[in-house]
Amino acid sequence: MPDLEMYRNQERHMSKRIAIFGAGAAGSYIGAFLTREGHDITLIDMWGEHVEAMRENGLRVSGSQGDFTVPVNALHLSDAMQIQGKFDIAFLAMKSYDTEWSAHFLKRLIASDGVVVDSQNCMNDQLIASIVGYGREVGCVMSGITVALWEPGHVTRGGQPGHTVFRVGELHGKITPRVEEIVEILSCIDGAIATENIWGERWSKLTTNSSGNPVGAMTDLGSYGVASNSDARRIQINICKESCQVALAQNYRVEPIRGIAAETYAKADDGGVYEELDAKFQPGPAGGADWKSSMGQDVLKGRHTEVEFMNGYISAQGRASGVPTPINDAIVQIVSEIDSGTRKPSPENIAAVLRMAGMA
Template structure:
């Protein structure tokens, strides 16, 4: 089975290294030639949670130079790059292959739905943590669970290639489960990200610091109430107390992590705020549910984006 890992960020590096030990023909597809050449030459250095470093040989290629065909593609790019990457990935995926989308937030499902394809499109949600230290080095910062399921509708007859793939990864690396409907998982993670990401980015603090700021904790609770109201209107069962406790657990487990949104702002890049908090606001308007806190967080992040990109 040929596996393509599309995207050289933290999770892309981590999963490309993992999969290369199971499927030697795994290829990391990067945005730049510089990163592809570096990985091709050095391999990927994975720093474990115990501090040990493992160097794993991995094939790599720039995205516009891909000539291989893949049976399964792990599409791990940012939401802002999704549309282009999705079409590129489809063109290199076998007609009966599977593309697994790992994006934060929502909106990528609409792109997939509007695009003609014969391949199966799945979504993935993970609680694992990783930090990219360089083009070829990734630090595994937190263990967790991963779920995969059909992105465009419920189904129980999952592709045998994906079942086989998940079984091997689950036994060798980390817990991975198949879901018949991934949307509840996507929205649950979106609600969590909608408070941790923008607040840590605006306050310029690590995740664990949020819990030590009473005003931030109060704001988290109020924002969660908005988000949960929207999700419940969509038909997903979610309780504010449960998700609030989950936010606290995530902050504690990733206490020394900088959220992806915080990292984006540090690099002067655009964030995924429009696909995370923006998803809540958009759905809130559709259901007539006010979301003033999320609207304010979006405005503040956009202000900071413009300031940092000057």
């Protein structure tokens, strides 16, 4: 009986209490699907208009996975300490610059045997684990998913679904029952797998983010506009080259980036290798959607970017490993100037980055 089966699924899902800490685009998307699936979800966010819109009208999802609206339990951050009881699972989906205080805040809301799932961009797992406890943190890398929150109470997804988006893993690399449980929970959204190499997945995603996000943000171009510009692609390829050289110098087993091994990116100065990589960054024959990167969305909204935690991290680790990172250094400077209001996003910043990096 389908109705009875639905009731049983909801009853089973409701056995775990789940928080989404940071209901931005990614957090809202996860929260909407998990709520619709019958999980006991609480969304916590700082954007008052968004929280009120969700409370009054529900959370709307649109885009490539259809259009639906689901009633959600949404709380403003200021109300979170009034929550009774503890959460079994908390997805931390805040910006990287909010990681430290968010982890301290969540630590008080998680059950003694609960877990914080780091579903952020960048390399924040170690910091979170040092605060909540290494036995209470699991990494979750989200790849190949583009989502946006342009208005309160409405999140949309671009691109096509139907592939592996979520990669969940323990910091120590073993596949555990709780990792498998989180994978099962997320599988109602899109493809989800358990990984023994969460650090390699993190470096792969860091490389992808660092090569796409800031180039779109500093130029005010969408994904198609960036892909159509040969100098923009040159910057992207060299960001990836430096990132992979740093990761390999530190003995990370980096997962493929755009289907190509990190060792190949590290040899991008070779003409033949560069042509192979450039083909991966060019727009497809049918063009494609001109999607704004998440960092580009932040710039448009007047929000601070995560460039220090993306390209800045690569630069810092490069200095620690003795690996030069001139293109990432230049990207950090340009985007930081946009953050401070002393520079405007413009395609002219492409030439500026190349000059700063000594590549003009």
